[in-house]
Amino acid sequence: MAQEVCCLKAQLKEKEKEIAALKKKLAQLEKSHPTVLELHDKVTPLTPLTSNPALSNEDIMRYSRQLLLPDLGVRGQLNLSKTSVLIVGCGGLGCPLAQYLAAAGIGRLGLLDYDEVELSNLHRQVLHGEENQGQAKALSAANAVKRLNSTVECIPYHLQLSSDNAVQLIQQYDIVADCSDNVPTRYLVNDACVLSGKPLVSASALRMEGQLTVYNYRGGPCYRCLYPLPPPPETVTNCSDGGVLGVVPGIMGCFQALEVLKIASGHGSSCGQQLVMFDAQDARFRSIKLRPKQPGCAVCGENPSVTQLVDYEAFCGSAATDKCLKLNLLSKDQRITVQDYKSIMDDAGPHLLLDVRPLVEVDICHLPSSLNIPLSSLQERKSEHLQLLQERISELKQQMAGDCRPPVYVICKQGNDSQKAVQVLDKMSGSEVDNIAVKDISGGLMAWAKRIDPTFPQY
Amino acid sequence: MTAQVLVLYFAQSVELTGLKEEELPDVPTPISSRDLWTLLLRRHPRLAALQHHVILAVRQQYVAVGDQVVTLADGDEVAVVPPLSGG
Numbered sequence: 001m002a003q004e005v006c007c008l009k010a011q012l013k014e015k016e017k018e019i020a021a022l023k024k025k026l027a028q029l030e031k032s033h034p035t036v037l038e039l040h041d042k043v044t045p046l047t048p049l050t051s052n053p054a055l056s057n058e059d060i061m062r063y064s065r066q067l068l069l070p071d072l073g074v075r076g077q078l079n080l081s082k083t084s085v086l087i088v089g090c091g092g093l094g095c096p097l098a099q100y101l102a103a104a105g106i107g108r109l110g111l112l113d114y115d116e117v118e119l120s121n122l123h124r125q126v127l128h129g130e131e132n133q134g135q136a137k138a139l140s141a142a143n144a145v146k147r148l149n150s151t152v153e154c155i156p157y158h159l160q161l162s163s164d165n166a167v168q169l170i171q172q173y174d175i176v177a178d179c180s181d182n183v184p185t186r187y188l189v190n191d192a193c194v195l196s197g198k199p200l201v202s203a204s205a206l207r208m209e210g211q212l213t214v215y216n217y218r219g220g221p222c223y224r225c226l227y228p229l230p231p232p233p234e235t236v237t238n239c240s241d242g243g244v245l246g247v248v249p250g251i252m253g254c255f256q257a258l259e260v261l262k263i264a265s266g267h268g269s270s271c272g273q274q275l276v277m278f279d280a281q282d283a284r285f286r287s288i289k290l291r292p293k294q295p296g297c298a299v300c301g302e303n304p305s306v307t308q309l310v311d312y313e314a315f316c317g318s319a320a321t322d323k324c325l326k327l328n329l330l331s332k333d334q335r336i337t338v339q340d341y342k343s344i345m346d347d348a349g350p351h352l353l354l355d356v357r358p359l360v361e362v363d364i365c366h367l368p369s370s371l372n373i374p375l376s377s378l379q380e381r382k383s384e385h386l387q388l389l390q391e392r393i394s395e396l397k398q399q400m401a402g403d404c405r406p407p408v409y410v411i412c413k414q415g416n417d418s419q420k421a422v423q424v425l426d427k428m429s430g431s432e433v434d435n436i437a438v439k440d441i442s443g444g445l446m447a448w449a450k451r452i453d454p455t456f457p458q459y
Numbered sequence: 460m461t462a463q464v465l466v467l468y469f470a471q472s473v474e475l476t477g478l479k480e481e482e483l484p485d486v487p488t489p490i491s492s493r494d495l496w497t498l499l500l501r502r503h504p505r506l507a508a509l510q511h512h513v514i515l516a517v518r519q520q521y522v523a524v525g526d527q528v529v530t531l532a533d534g535d536e537v538a539v540v541p542p543l544s545g546g
Contacts, residue, residue: 206545209543275540277540286467289520322545
């Protein structure tokens with residue numbers, strides 16, 4: 001009895017400590033955000049940006065180090081305070097961009113993002129913290145920016161940019177920055193900028209590379225002049241599939257901030273007819289001189305066929321998100337669920353589990369019994385891998401009586417590549433390797449982690 | 460006439476070719492940009508995935524894949540640049 005009382009008292013003390021800590025944190029937060037930002041879930045008309053005729057003493061002190069630059073000066077600083085910038089996407093590019101624009105004293109920042117903060121964002125989306133997980137990215141970014149410079153007007157938009165709202169939103173801003181993560185949004189933002197006559201400072205990043213161009217600016221091309229047709233969706237790699245080193249979008253977002261500041265201050269950007277490429281492996285920038293805008297361009301040309309926004313998801317054949325799309329390449333009898341595979345594993349019947357992810361992903365996590373042959377090796381028919389596969393099939397055949405086809409179950413991260421691998425293996429079966437019965441494990445290792453083994457890592 | 464050029468591959472073209480760069484010793488010159496692209500496709504058939512969606516640059520200048528004729532000299536850089544869309 002006495003022990004139980006003691007234990008409860010200790011627990012109570014612990015909880016009181018937690019409450020005190022939370023109260024302290026809340027007070028600190030409230031102190032740093034005297035005004036609570038209102039999250040916009042639709043586009044509403046904005047009041048015109050009020051412009052200061054002169055810099056205050058506080059402005060002079062705050063911006064003194066950049067006021068000293070002849071490139072900016074007082075006039076440039078005042079121009080910044082009169083400029084509004086819409087940032088489409090508050091992720092790896094948008095975070096550093098918003099940070100530097102706010103620090104430099106831009107007048108108004110529209111921060112648009114449809115997503116919420118996730119743990120896997122934090123390595124590159126540096127305005128969001130651990131405590132912001134689950135919060136709207138637009139709000140999290142706006143709060144962080146406000147902490148940095150309370151004189152900057154921030155408008156967080158938690159909405160999906162679409163053909164219905166893009167022009168209405170974009171025409172309220174002076175400069176637009178494309179920090180999005182998918183192809184349909186890139187065409188949508190481009191077309192809306194052309195239709196509204198706004199310069200578009202556009203950057204992108206993946207893996208160890210980045211690109212930047214200022215579109216629709218001083219006679220230069222628009223995105224469609226360069227890329228009249230969208231790439232087939234299956235050839236597009238996004239950050240959640242291909243990976244990205246956080247600092248690479250960081251560098252590109254900072255680069256965007258530089259070009260936005262040059263345009264806003266009146267200095268002008270030199271990237272209007274240039275594609276700048278950043279190679280993080282070699283730490284090298286290269287530029288390609290682009291053509292001027294194209295008279296035949298569908299949106300900015302002389303006889304445009306696109307005179308209002310269209311359906312960009314249909315145009316690109318993909319959704320306006322960087323989330324992985326689920327392929328459905330196989331028939332029902334070519335696929336099994338993770339639960340089915342769990343029973344097969346428990347029954348310990350002879351079979352081969354083939355993991356077709358790249359080695360770098362297998363190093364993160366894998367099922368102990370699996371054989372790793374990447375999909376690309378199967379597609380390219382790499383001889384050492386085919387040999388390995390044949391050896392394992394032969395072993396299985398020895399274990400199994402009769403002349404039945406050894407079962408091969410194919411797994412990957414989410415169940416897309418494994419379906420492609422099943423198609424390749426089906427073609428190889430009976431010719432390039434012995435006859436096998438190939439099946440896909442639906443949903444891959446992430447489904448395994450969700451439904452069978454919660455201790456299995458997700459990435 | 461032929462020229463020895465350095466082809467630089469970026470973004471997805473690195474995966475498709477397995478190369479970041481390669482020397483091509485005997486590229487005919489002058490050559491139309493279409494023939495230049497076809498020559499690269501013959502070496503790396505998987506580049507076909509980028510057809511119509513790629514930027515080709517010769518000596519850091521954009522070249523539309525088509526009838527435009529380019530004159531190449533030894534040491535010239537040819538860049539294959541597919542768009543990136545991540546962010």
